[in-house]
Amino acid sequence: MPDSGIDAVRVGLLREIAREGRRDAGPRRRRTVRWIGGSALAGGVAAALVVGMVMVPATAPTASAAQTVLEKAAVAGIRAAATPVPAGSYTRVETAFTWATTYDEQMPAGAEFNNAHRQDADAVLLIQDESSVYVPADSGGDWVRERDPYRVADAAGPLSSVATGAWEREMAPATAGLAGVTRYPGGIVEGGRDGDAVTYHLDGRETFADMPADPDGVVEWFEERYGAEGESDGIAHFFIETLGDLMSFNLASADARAGMLRAFASLPGVEVVSADGALTTLSYEQHFEAGAARVEFVLDTARGYILQSTHWGMGEYDEPVAFEGMPDWQTRTVSTVSVVDSAPSPSP
Numbered sequence: 001m002p003d004s005g006i007d008a009v010r011v012g013l014l015r016e017i018a019r020e021g022r023r024d025a026g027p028r029r030r031r032t033v034r035w036i037g038g039s040a041l042a043g044g045v046a047a048a049l050v051v052g053m054v055m056v057p058a059t060a061p062t063a064s065a066a067q068t069v070l071e072k073a074a075v076a077g078i079r080a081a082a083t084p085v086p087a088g089s090y091t092r093v094e095t096a097f098t099w100a101t102t103y104d105e106q107m108p109a110g111a112e113f114n115n116a117h118r119q120d121a122d123a124v125l126l127i128q129d130e131s132s133v134y135v136p137a138d139s140g141g142d143w144v145r146e147r148d149p150y151r152v153a154d155a156a157g158p159l160s161s162v163a164t165g166a167w168e169r170e171m172a173p174a175t176a177g178l179a180g181v182t183r184y185p186g187g188i189v190e191g192g193r194d195g196d197a198v199t200y201h202l203d204g205r206e207t208f209a210d211m212p213a214d215p216d217g218v219v220e221w222f223e224e225r226y227g228a229e230g231e232s233d234g235i236a237h238f239f240i241e242t243l244g245d246l247m248s249f250n251l252a253s254a255d256a257r258a259g260m261l262r263a264f265a266s267l268p269g270v271e272v273v274s275a276d277g278a279l280t281t282l283s284y285e286q287h288f289e290a291g292a293a294r295v296e297f298v299l300d301t302a303r304g305y306i307l308q309s310t311h312w313g314m315g316e317y318d319e320p321v322a323f324e325g326m327p328d329w330q331t332r333t334v335s336t337v338s339v340v341d342s343a344p345s346p347s348p
Contacts, residue, residue, distance in 0.1 A: 065272045069280045069301055070265035074258035077304015081254035085137040085339055090144075092340045094132040095247045098153060099331040101125050103163035112166055123157030124326045125167060133202060133251060134343035135187070143187040143202055144343040149179040156323035181346040204248060208256035218263035239263065240295060244309040246335035257304050278302035300337075309333045 085091055103123040104116035118124065128151055134144040150172060152164050187202045200206055211221050222239040243249055243260060250257075264270065264284075273281040278301050285294040298308035313330040 064270070066270040066282055067265040069272060069275075069282065069299065070261045070270075073280075073299050073301040073304045074261045075304075076302050077254045077257050077261075080303045087137050088341070089137050090134040090340050090343050091137075092132055092134050092338050092343075093247060093250045093335065094337075095130070095250075095333055095335045097129045097331070097333045098126050100326065100329070101127055103157070103159065103166065105159055105162065110170060112163075113171065121157060122159040123155060123163035124323055125152050125160070125163055126154040126326070127151070127167070128153040131247065133247065134340070135203070135251070136343075140186050142343075143184045144181060145184065145202070146181045146344050147179050150175040154325070156326050160323075181344045183346060203251045203253065204256070205253060208252055211256060211259055213255070213259050213262075215259075215263040215266040218259050219266075243297065243306060244295065244311060244331075244333065246306055246309055246333045250305050250335055250337055254304060261299075261304065279307065281308075303337065305335070305337050307335050307337075 101113050101124070102116040102118055102121035103112050103125060104120070105112060105122045107115050113125075116122070130148040132146045134146075136143065152167055155161075155164050157163070184202060188199060189202060190197070190199050212218055219239065222242075239260070243264060249260070252260075264282075267284055270282055270284045273283050273296065275281075280299050280301055281296055282299060283294065283296045285292055294312040296308075296310045297306050299305075300307050310329050310332045312328065
């Protein structure tokens with residue numbers, strides 16, 4: 001297998017830390033044009049973000065508020081990583097991934113979910129996938145992953161009860177095996193896909209080892225490995241998908257996170273929505289033939305983590321949710337990063 005193919009497998013497996021089985025056992029959206037995030041990268045910001053005593057020429061472009069925030073978070077993340085976690089403690093990265101799925105009673109058994117336009121659906125369910133990874137202070141020790149069963153977090157529509165029952169009967173059993181507590185000595189996972197055996201670390205260190213630090217280099221790195229999925233501007237979706245997969249992003253090394261944040265800062269049109277202390281909400285919208293798509297990130301500028309990722313789709317996913325109380329977004333991930341004294345033990 002070529003190196004690019006191996007890298008793609010590694011990243012695919014890494015993404016399954018947070019959502020293993022979501023693509024195979026969970027709901028699947030009809031895919032005409034897929035939106036994962038805004039990814040119109042156009043580098044050149046780094047030169048305007050000079051740090052230290054270097055004088056910026058008077059003709060240099062002024063860094064936008066978003067660029068300033070992202071550079072601050074990148075630097076803070078590297079600085080925070082230099083502070084050791086107390087011996088015997090763990091860094092816990094928790095995520096709760098929630099997505100909206102439609103239910104159409106007229107579809108055959110097993111196909112009722114995700115095959116109706118929102119305005120035609122008999123019900124809309126919010127499905128939640130919660131998991132945590134515990135990273136020991138001594139990275140050579142046992143890393144721990146705890147996963148809860150998928151669950152219906154909310155439901156609306158005239159057939160919401162029927163849809164909830166169908167989900168628990170038809171979909172939940174396929175994801176039940178994902179739940180539980182697993183230990184990984186040294187954070188190493190052995191897995192595979194399509195007959196290929198792969199060994200990798202939960203923090204993705206092999207995947208990000210050769211990623212450049214400059215924004216343009218980060219963009220090219222993602223494009224060379226994962227392709228652009230047919231976008232007219234040649235931008236790789238996997239860049240924003242990695243930012244939005246908060247388990248994957250927040251487990252990555254501080255250097256890797258800083259590189260990706262600086263690359264995101266190079267997007268023309270990234271805007272600051274709001275700021276509340278160390279938390280800043282950033283937005284980006286990209287236009288496709290199928291419609292506009294939007295992503296919002298809540299960034300912890302004091303530690304360099306992304307604590308919330310919200311995605312609005314395009315085309316058919318631009319339709320309003322027909323039922324009161326349902327959000328208009330397609331997916332939302334919420335993450336917390338904290339230091340704790342212990343990790344859970346596997347069930348006997």
